[in-house]
Amino acid sequence: MNLFESFRLALDAIRANKMRSGLTTLGVVIGVSAVILLVSVGQGMRNYVTDQFQGMGANLIYIMPGDIDFGSGEQPVFNQKLRVEHVRKIEREAIYAKEVSAGIENRGTVKFGKESRRPAVYGVMANYSVMFNYPVETGSFITDTDVNGNRKVAVIGETVVEKLLGGADPIGRRISIEGQKFTVIGVLEPKGRALGMDQDDIVYIPITVAQRIFGLESVTWLALEARDENSIDLAVAESERILSKSLSKDDFSVMTQESLLGTVNQVFGTLTLMLGGIAGISLIVGGIGIMNIMLVSVTERTREIGIRKAVGAKTHNIMIQFIIEAATLSILGGIIGISIGIGGSLLLRMVLPSEVTMWSIALAFAFSAAIGIFFGAYPAFKASRLSPIEALRHE
Amino acid sequence: MTIEVKDLYKIYSLEGVEIHAVNGITINIEDGEFVSIMGQSGSGKSTLMHIIGCLDKPTRGSAKIDGQEITDLTENELADFRLDKIGFIFQTFNLIPRASALKNVELPLIYAGVSRAERRERATKMLESVGLGDRLSSRPTQLSGGQQQRVAIARALINNPKIIFADEPTGNLDSKSGTEIMAILDSLHEQGKTVILVTHEAEVAEHANRLIRLFDGKVIEDGPIKANNTGGKRKNELV
Numbered sequence: 215m216n217l218f219e220s221f222r223l224a225l226d227a228i229r230a231n232k233m234r235s236g237l238t239t240l241g242v243v244i245g246v247s248a249v250i251l252l253v254s255v256g257q258g259m260r261n262y263v264t265d266q267f268q269g270m271g272a273n274l275i276y277i278m279p280g281d282i283d284f285g286s287g288e289q290p291v292f293n294q295k296l297r298v299e300h301v302r303k304i305e306r307e308a309i310y311a312k313e314v315s316a317g318i319e320n321r322g323t324v325k326f327g328k329e330s331r332r333p334a335v336y337g338v339m340a341n342y343s344v345m346f347n348y349p350v351e352t353g354s355f356i357t358d359t360d361v362n363g364n365r366k367v368a369v370i371g372e373t374v375v376e377k378l379l380g381g382a383d384p385i386g387r388r389i390s391i392e393g394q395k396f397t398v399i400g401v402l403e404p405k406g407r408a409l410g411m412d413q414d415d416i417v418y419i420p421i422t423v424a425q426r427i428f429g430l431e432s433v434t435w436l437a438l439e440a441r442d443e444n445s446i447d448l449a450v451a452e453s454e455r456i457l458s459k460s461l462s463k464d465d466f467s468v469m470t471q472e473s474l475l476g477t478v479n480q481v482f483g484t485l486t487l488m489l490g491g492i493a494g495i496s497l498i499v500g501g502i503g504i505m506n507i508m509l510v511s512v513t514e515r516t517r518e519i520g521i522r523k524a525v526g527a528k529t530h531n532i533m534i535q536f537i538i539e540a541a542t543l544s545i546l547g548g549i550i551g552i553s554i555g556i557g558g559s560l561l562l563r564m565v566l567p568s569e570v571t572m573w574s575i576a577l578a579f580a581f582s583a584a585i586g587i588f589f590g591a592y593p594a595f596k597a598s599r600l601s602p603i604e605a606l607r608h609e
Numbered sequence: 610m611t612i613e614v615k616d617l618y619k620i621y622s623l624e625g626v627e628i629h630a631v632n633g634i635t636i637n638i639e640d641g642e643f644v645s646i647m648g649q650s651g652s653g654k655s656t657l658m659h660i661i662g663c664l665d666k667p668t669r670g671s672a673k674i675d676g677q678e679i680t681d682l683t684e685n686e687l688a689d690f691r692l693d694k695i696g697f698i699f700q701t702f703n704l705i706p707r708a709s710a711l712k713n714v715e716l717p718l719i720y721a722g723v724s725r726a727e728r729r730e731r732a733t734k735m736l737e738s739v740g741l742g743d744r745l746s747s748r749p750t751q752l753s754g755g756q757q758q759r760v761a762i763a764r765a766l767i768n769n770p771k772i773i774f775a776d777e778p779t780g781n782l783d784s785k786s787g788t789e790i791m792a793i794l795d796s797l798h799e800q801g802k803t804v805i806l807v808t809h810e811a812e813v814a815e816h817a818n819r820l821i822r823l824f825d826g827k828v829i830e831d832g833p834i835k836a837n838n839t840g841g842k843r844k845n846e847l848v
């Protein structure tokens with residue numbers, strides 16, 4: 215009896231036991247697709263955030279208020295002691311910083327005619343657009359003159375143009391922000407959605423004006439751009455020294471792209487592990503499903519093995535047939551599971567960043583297939599060692 | 610194909626109690642004999658048949674088929690014996706429930722390495738010869754008891770065995786189906802095969818030439834069949 219006949223016997227058995235075959239396959243499908251999907255979400259988020267930081271420019275240094283260095287493991291301190299004057303100080307004293315900027319991030323009521331909405335309202339300086347690479351599409355960005363002269367001008371995002379101004383040419387229009395009249399001078403290039411947030415639902419105004427209308431002295435962040443790659447560390451040390459003159463160590467946190475990426479990787483490493491844990495549970499659930507089906511049908515299969523042996527089947531004939539049967543179901547389930555996992559991940563991409571990884575496919579597939587083959591073949595192995603009469607008597 | 614059984618024992622122990630299902634049996638069966646084995650329930654008929662039919666192993670003793678000591682054989686060598694030399698017919702048919710009549714009959718040929726086309730042809734012919742030529746693709750559950758037993762006989766005969774074991778082949782059948790089955794066994798005997806039959810029914814036993822009676826795992830009677838020495842129930846006595 216050759217391998218081809220074993221294959222045929224196995225396929226006959228699969229066809230004859232549609233329920234058992236279907237449920238076993240389903241167990242593998244659940245395990246494999248869940249793992250691929252969940253890991254793809256974790257990986258996708260991590261890649262997304264990493265890309266975002268990388269897109270900001272390698273030579274940027276961020277200074278946030280309070281002590282919020284996540285990597286250090288120390289208890290964070292939250293306070294609001296960063297001011298616009300710190301920008302001026304660094305500008306005056308620093309050698310290694312090419313650009314220095316600050317921003318205020320808030321939300322505000324913006325009105326045009328009868329329309330009203332609450333987009334993000336950011337107070338920024340003139341160099342913001344260049345430093346963070348957010349160019350305007352039409353019109354111009356906020357200038358130093360606008361900042362120094364407390365001019366009520368605004369640069370708005372695509373969503374605000376559409377939803378608030380009804381798509382009308384926005385340049386020169388008068389809109390009201392927190393009850394004050396502003397002139398629109400520019401529209402930003404659309405940035406699209408990220409993590410479910412509309413990045414174009416935004417209004418930029420001069421930082422000095424933002425301080426007034428929101429009644430704020432503090433700024434949300436400072437940022438500097440080092441002269442070049444080699445001066446990043448020098449610029450960090452320099453700005454820390456300058457700020458320490460008027461602030462304590464707990465009042466500000468200096469971060470570079472490198473240190474931020476480190477933190478991101480740390481946070482997402484944990485997230486991926488968590489998702490992996492959930493995925494592991496679905497693997498186990500799928501595995502238990504497979505196990506149950508296989509064990510429930512042990513009596514039936516043991517009797518069938520008894521019949522086959524009684525008419526002359528040898529131990530290895532039986533084993534090969536059952537291993538092929540289990541492997542076929544597992545591989546079939548694996549292929550369906552991988553398709554669903556990848557397809558689902560592509561669908562998910564509409565709302566969440568997701569990225570299928572090879573290792574999750576390999577892991578899920580190997581695990582489910584191993585369970586399928588083990589629980590398919592192990593009872594058969596035990597039964598194939600019984601005498602035909604013992605197998606036929608099995609209860 | 611002679612069968613020589615000497616001092617054969619099969620002892621089961623259940624919770625410390627020993628059951629001597631076969632308790633020292635010695636018999637010789639010549640090539641081409643038709644033997645009936647009778648005896649009350651639990652006397653060890655099936656156990657004996659399973660051992661000399663290579664389906665089970667004895668606790669001790671010797672059993673030779675055609676001079677070959679079968680108690681020495683490995684599980685795989687026994688499988689070859691069952692495949693080539695023995696056809697076994699069970700009271701409960703033992704067909705694979707989810708396979709067609711044709712697939713069930715083809716089964717031994719698969720393990721014998723016969724090609725697909727030849728398998729199909731031989732199994733079809735065999736089913737035709739037991740009167741089931743029109744039920745090739747029926748599953749066991751779609752067949753009557755008598756039809757199922759005929760499928761089982763076709764399967765037992767498909768690889769042309771020299772010895773046929775039939776353990777109460779008519780036990781689950783009505784008298785008409787029983788008569789059909791016995792006609793098949795008679796013709797096998799006429800073809801020169803050795804037929805060993807277990808039964809409780811006198812009329813069935815009388816198809817054989819020789820009667821072996823067991824009691825508590827031992828042979829208590831062994832000789833040619835005479836009318837009225839079978840001691841079983843007769844159908845007409847039951848009415």
Ligand SMILES: Nc1ncnc2c1ncn2[C@@H]1O[C@H](COP(=O)(O)OP(=O)(O)OP(=O)(O)O)[C@@H](O)[C@H]1O
Pocket residue numbers: 621622623628629630648649650651652653654655656657
């Ligand atoms: N697997 C087993 N474990 C324990 N005892 C067994 C086993 N198989 C058979 N026996 C015992 O061996 C004895 C002989 O059983 P066997 O089936 O050979 O009887 P039998 O003559 O075929 O009876 P019947 O006419 O009812 O079929 C019985 O007492 C039975 O209980």
Ligand SMILES: [Mg+2]
Pocket residue numbers: 654655656776
């Ligand atoms: Mg019996």
